[in-house]
Structure formats: C-alpha cells, structure tokens
Amino acid sequence: MTSRNPSAAAPAPPAFNPTLAWLKWLGVALVYAGLSxxxxxxxxxxxxxxxxxxxxxxxxxxxxxxxxxYVAAVFAGALLANVMAHVATSAPLWSDLLRAGGSALAAxxxxxxxxxxxxxxxxxxxxxxxxxxxxxxxxxxxxxATIGSAGLLLKGSIVAAQFWTSALNWWMGDVLGVVxxxxxxxxxxxxxxxxxxxxxxxxxxxxVLVFAWMLLVAGIVFVDFDHWLFQTPQAYLPASVxxxxxxxxxxxxxxxxxxxxxxxxxxxLVAAISVAGTNQGIGFFSxxxxxxxxxxxFFTLCLSLVGMALATxxxxxxxxxxxxxxxxxLFNATFNATNEGIxxxxxTDNSALWNQRFVAMWNFPQRLIDQPNTQLGxxxxxxxxxxxxxxxxxxxxxxRDPDHAAPELIRMKDGRVLRRTVQAQKLNGQVVxxxxxYADVTELKQAEEAAHAASRAKSEFLANMSHEIRTPMNGVLxxxxxxxxxxxxxxxxxxxxxxxxxxxxxxxxxxxxxxYSKIEAGKLAVERIPTPLAQLLQGVTS
Amino acid sequence: xxxxxxxxxxxxxxxxxxxxxPWLLTDPSRLRxxxxxxxxxxxxxxxxxxxxxxxxxxxxxxxxxxxxxRRCNCRWQTTAWA
Numbered sequence: 240m241t242s243r244n245p246s247a248a249a250p251a252p253p254a255f256n257p258t259l260a261w262l263k264w265l266g267v268a269l270v271y272a273g274l275s276x277x278x279x280x281x282x283x284x285x286x287x288x289x290x291x292x293x294x295x296x297x298x299x300x301x302x303x304x305x306x307x308x309y310v311a312a313v314f315a316g317a318l319l320a321n322v323m324a325h326v327a328t329s330a331p332l333w334s335d336l337l338r339a340g341g342s343a344l345a346a347x348x349x350x351x352x353x354x355x356x357x358x359x360x361x362x363x364x365x366x367x368x369x370x371x372x373x374x375x376x377x378x379x380x381x382x383x384a385t386i387g388s389a390g391l392l393l394k395g396s397i398v399a400a401q402f403w404t405s406a407l408n409w410w411m412g413d414v415l416g417v418v419x420x421x422x423x424x425x426x427x428x429x430x431x432x433x434x435x436x437x438x439x440x441x442x443x444x445x446x447v448l449v450f451a452w453m454l455l456v457a458g459i460v461f462v463d464f465d466h467w468l469f470q471t472p473q474a475y476l477p478a479s480v481x482x483x484x485x486x487x488x489x490x491x492x493x494x495x496x497x498x499x500x501x502x503x504x505x506x507x508l509v510a511a512i513s514v515a516g517t518n519q520g521i522g523f524f525s526x527x528x529x530x531x532x533x534x535x536x537f538f539t540l541c542l543s544l545v546g547m548a549l550a551t552x553x554x555x556x557x558x559x560x561x562x563x564x565x566x567x568x569l570f571n572a573t574f575n576a577t578n579e580g581i582x583x584x585x586x587t588d589n590s591a592l593w594n595q596r597f598v599a600m601w602n603f604p605q606r607l608i609d610q611p612n613t614q615l616g617x618x619x620x621x622x623x624x625x626x627x628x629x630x631x632x633x634x635x636x637x638x639r640d641p642d643h644a645a646p647e648l649i650r651m652k653d654g655r656v657l658r659r660t661v662q663a664q665k666l667n668g669q670v671v672x673x674x675x676x677y678a679d680v681t682e683l684k685q686a687e688e689a690a691h692a693a694s695r696a697k698s699e700f701l702a703n704m705s706h707e708i709r710t711p712m713n714g715v716l717x718x719x720x721x722x723x724x725x726x727x728x729x730x731x732x733x734x735x736x737x738x739x740x741x742x743x744x745x746x747x748x749x750x751x752x753x754x755y756s757k758i759e760a761g762k763l764a765v766e767r768i769p770t771p772l773a774q775l776l777q778g779v780t781s
Numbered sequence: 782x783x784x785x786x787x788x789x790x791x792x793x794x795x796x797x798x799x800x801x802x803p804w805l806l807t808d809p810s811r812l813r814x815x816x817x818x819x820x821x822x823x824x825x826x827x828x829x830x831x832x833x834x835x836x837x838x839x840x841x842x843x844x845x846x847x848x849x850x851r852r853c854n855c856r857w858q859t860t861a862w863a
Contacts, residue, residue: 765808765811766807766808766809766810766811767806767807767808768806768807768808768809769804769805769806770804770805770806770807770809770812771803771804772797772801772802772803772804772805772841773797773803775809775812775813776795776797776816776839776841777795778813779782779813779816779817779820779839780782780783780793780794780795780820780839781782781783
C-alpha cells in the first residue's frame with residue numbers, strides 16, 4: 240500500500256498514474272497469494288482450513304483503503320493461491336474460482352458495510368474497532384465461509400453432514416484474520432492524527448524492552464522455548480506457571496504505554512507464535528483437547544479485543560486531552576492579553592482565576608500570589624486605594640446585591656483611577672461566583688477633568704467680564720436718566736431714547752450671563768417666600 | 782410688557798383661574814423673570830395675519846406637570862393666536 244509522508248505539508252491529490260495503479264493492484268494480489276501460501280505452509284495443520292487466515296484481513300484492509308477495484312485483486316490473488324496449492328492434486332478449476340469469489344465477495348461486503356456505518360479507518364475510537372470486528376469480521380466472513388464450504392461440498396471433499404462444521408471452521412479463520420491483520424494495516428498505513436509528536440528515545444527503548452520480554456515469555460508459553468534455552472528434555476518451568484494469560488499483561492502494557500499501532504503488532508506477534516506452537520502440538524494450547532484450536536481462537540480473539548479496545552480508548556482520550564490543553568492554552572493567552580485586570584471568585588469566595596494584568600494593576604506582592612488569601616488580598620487592595628473605607632463599603636454593597644452591575648470608580652493611592660465592574664455568575668438562581676474586572680481609566684479621567692477645568696475657566700471669564708462691564712453700564716444709564724431731565728430738542732430726545740433702550744437691553748444680557756455662570760457654579764440661590772400671585776401676574780402683564 | 786406688546790400691535794391678556802390660591806411659596810424675582818421671558822417670546826414670535834387682532838394670553842391654572850409627573854400648584858400657559 241502507499242505510505243504517506245508525514246512531513247508533506249498539503250496533501251495534494253497525486254496525478255493518476257496508470258502504471259503505478261496496476262503495480263499496486265498486482266501488489267495487493269501477490270501479497271494476498273503470498274500470505275495465503277505462507278499460512279497454509281507454516282501456520283495450519285496439513286489438509287485443514289487454517290484457524291489463522293490472515294489473508295482475509297489483508298483483503299478487507301486493501302478494499303477499505305483502496306476501493307472497489309481491489310476486490311478483483313483479491314479475487315486474482317486468491318485464485319493464484321488456490322491453483323498453486325492444487326497443482327499437485329489437480330482439483331477442478333471451478334472449485335478454485337468459487338473459493339476465490341467467496342473471499343473477494345467477503346472483503347467487498349465487509350468494506351461496503353463499514354463504509355455505510357461511518358467507519359473511521361484510522362480507528363479513532365473504540366466504536367470503530369467494534370464496527371470492524373462486528374461488520375467486517377463476524378458478519379462479512381459468513382459470505383466466504385458458506386461459499387467456500389459449498390465449494391468443498393460440490394467437489395466432494397466433505398459430505399453434507401460436515402457442511403456447517405466446515406463453514407464454522409472457515410468463518411473462525413477468516414474472522415481472526417480480520418481481527419488481527421486489518422487493524423495493523425489500517426493503523427500502520429495512516430499517519431497519526433495531528434499534532435504528530437515524534438516519539439522520544441525513551442519511548443523506543445521501553446517499546447523494544449517490552450516487546451523483547453513479551454516475545455520471550457510467549458516463546459516459553461507457546462513454543463516451549465525454555466526447553467531449547469536450558470537444553471532440558473522436559474519443560475524447565477512448571478505448567479502451572481507457563482499460562483497463556485500472561486499475554487494479557489504484556490498486551491495491556493503495550494496498549495497503555497505504546498499506543499494502538501504497537502498494540503496491533505503485539506497482538507499479531509503473540510497470535511502468530513501461539514498458532515505456530517499449537518500446529519506443532521506443543522505449548523499451552525496443545526494441552527487442550529480438540530487439538531487446541533478452538534481454545535486458541537477464543538484466547539486470541541479476547542486478547543485482540545481487550546488490547547485494541549484499551550488502546551483505541553486511551554488514544555481517543557489522549558487526543559481529547561490534547562485538544563482541551565490547546566483550548567485552555569488559547570484561553571489563558573487571551574485572558575492574560577486583555578487590558579483589563581480580571582479576578583474570578585468561586586462560590587466559597589476564594590480566588591479561582593486571575594490574570595497578570597490584575598496582579599500588576601494592584602501591585603500584588605509575590606507571597607499573595609503564591610498563597611492566595613481572600614481576606615489578606617482584600618486588605619491589600621484597600622491599602623492600595625486612596626479611600627480604603629469607601630472601597631470596603633462598595634465591595635460589601637456589591638456582595639449584598641447579586642444584580643449589582645453598575646461600574647464604579649476607585650481612586651488609587653498613586654493617583655490612578657480604576658473602573659470596577661462586577662458580574663455575579665448564577666446557576667439556577669444561586670450565585671456561584673463573581674467576576675471582578677478592573678480597567679485603568681486614569682487617562683480618561685484626566686482628560687475629563689481637564690475639559691471641566693477649561694469649561695470652568697471660560698465661565699469664570701464670562702462672569703468676570705459681565706461684572707466688569709456692568710459697572711460702567713450703570714454709569715451710562717444714570718447719565719442718560721439725568722440727561723432726559725434736561726432741556727432737549729425732540730430729535731435729541733428720540734436718540735437718547737434709543738441709547739436708553741439699548742443700554743437696558745445690554746444690561747439684561749449681562750445679568751443673564753451672570754445668572755448662567757451662577758447656575759453652572761451651583762451658586763444660584765432660589766428663594767422660597769410667600770408671594771402674592773395675582774399682584775405678580777398683573778405686574779408682569781401690565 | 783404691555784408697552785412692547787402695544788408696539789407690535791398685540792393684545793396682551795391675563796386669565797387668572799379663580800380657584801388658585803392667593804399666595805404662593807416661591808422666588809418672586811425668578812418667577813417674574815421666567816414669565817417675562819415666556820411673554821417676550823410669545824409677543825416676539827407672534828405671526829401677523831391680516832383682518833384679526835393678534836392676542837397673547839397668560840393663563841394661570843391648577844395643573845399637572847407632565848414632565849415631572851407629579852402634582853404642582855400652578856400651571857403656566859401662554860397662548861398666542863392671531
């Protein structure tokens with residue numbers, strides 16, 4: 240199969256290369272035939288269907304990853320393997336065609352079922368592994384088992400009474416092939432999910448150690464390796480010690496420490512060693528009746544299910560944890576990058592979270608950051624403010640009223656001005672915590688005060704000016720009055736009238752400006768004395 | 782104020798609600814200032830139309846201040862029509 244380069248940046252769709260496609264197709268067929276031949280030659284008792292038929296797993300993986308065109312490759316490979324096996328016995332070609340068709344059909348059916356069930360071929364979670372075993376293994380393998388056994392029946396190799404025994408045996412071999420080899424191909428072919436972290440030397444060292452230890456124990460348990468090792472005619476270790484269940488220990492170790500790729504390899508290696516021993520009538524399973532194969536089958540299936548379930552679950556958890564860590568890192572970066580000082584208090588009124596800006600804003604000493612203490616923290620904050628009493632009162636008020644949300648200004652000892660906003664976090668109406676945020680509004684406040692000062696200066700100037708003009712104005716009016724008493728020409732009297740009217744109007748404007756200045760300075764006194772209403776109104780309208 | 786009304790040819794009238802109290806607790810100079818401004822504007826911006834005598838009426842009555850939404854002792858209204 241193709242292997243992807245993990246360092247390749249963007250997976251550009253490769254141009255279709257017909258030669259390469261045919262070579263791949265041929266490769267799939269040859270690997271199928273090779274595996275099939277290898278299994279029959281070395282891993283199955285003479286003349287029996289193999290309980291360890293890895294070729295079915297290869298076929299399913301090929302069709303899953305490469306698509307429908309590999310169904311034909313599986314067919315070709317199976318036909319080649321069958322013909323090769325029967326060259327000496329000169330079995331009819333049609334029975335070989337039937338068996339090859341059954342194998343190809345099983346792989347196609349398994350892949351089709353899995354594709355329909357939203358199967359993720361990187362075995363991202365335990366669900367994917369369970370689907371693979373149930374649909375691609377248990378269900379689809381009935382196709383090859385029944386067709387293959389029907390071929391045997393027609394050929395006359397078995398009688399009708401043996402049909403279901405033969406089909407079951409066939410099914411068991413194919414299922415084990417799918418359970419053992421398909422995950423291995425799927426996992427080792429796919430690049431690990433991002434972010435890809437190159438395993439450390441320590442990881443490799445541990446993996447090599449565990450695998451070596453596991454293979455040694457598997458050798459002792461399944462192929463009587465201790466006989467050869469210690470050159471003893473009898474088993475060196477007692478049979479009560481050399482038990483197959485040791486394998487669960489190693490597979491679980493690999494699943495927890497080395498991940499799902501290594502687990503799929505470990506399970507396959509143990510299965511291969513144990514089937515080799517069982518074939519030769521030695522090792523753990525040879526002690527069981529029924530030539531040990533049924534017992535072997537259940538053991539290997541359990542081992543694979545336990546190991547892969549553990550590995551896929553842990554891998555999914557690890558990925559989820561990494562995603563959460565990334566989200567948390569992003570949140571922390573945002574939280575500390577904001578210009579507001581934020582502290583989050585939980586329901587027991589302890590500080591659950593605070594950002595760097597908050598610490599810097601309030602000049603928190605290191606000992607209060609290392610050992611947060613709400614009481615001491617509050618006292619420290621009060622000591623930093625210009626009016627500790629007011630801050631304590633405002634804080635108490637915010638605690639009394641859960642809906643308190645209005646921002647308040649805090650003046651600091653060093654002249655800064657902070658604007659505080661508090662937001663109570665509620666859960667089912669209960670306050671479960673509070674978020675206090677502080678913004679430095681010193682510059683804003685200074686600009687506001689400067690604007691106020693400028694406005695005040697303008698008003699004062701206007702008031703002073705009006706006052707200064709009013710004095711000479713009274714002189715003008717007084718003299719106009721005096722002048723009116725004197726002997727004047729009618730034309731002069733008219734002109735004097737205009738001067739008087741204009742002067743009175745000007746004086747009124749000046750008085751209004753003075754009143755306006757008084758209002759702005761808050762110095763306008765409004766009296767409250769008994770007033771005769773009718774008299775006043777008549778005076779106005781007269 | 783009568784003189785400036787007369788100068789513009791406006792008839793200035795006072796309507797005093799009989800139910801009003803004879804005395805009020807207030808600042809007489811400020812009240813006078815406010816009323817004079819109101820009347821001055823009413824006279825100044827009176828629209829002249831031919832054929833009818835333009836009139837400005839100062840109407841003092843009990844009322845409710847709409848803006849403050851509470852009862853007040855006196856309501857001032859100047860109406861001006863041609």
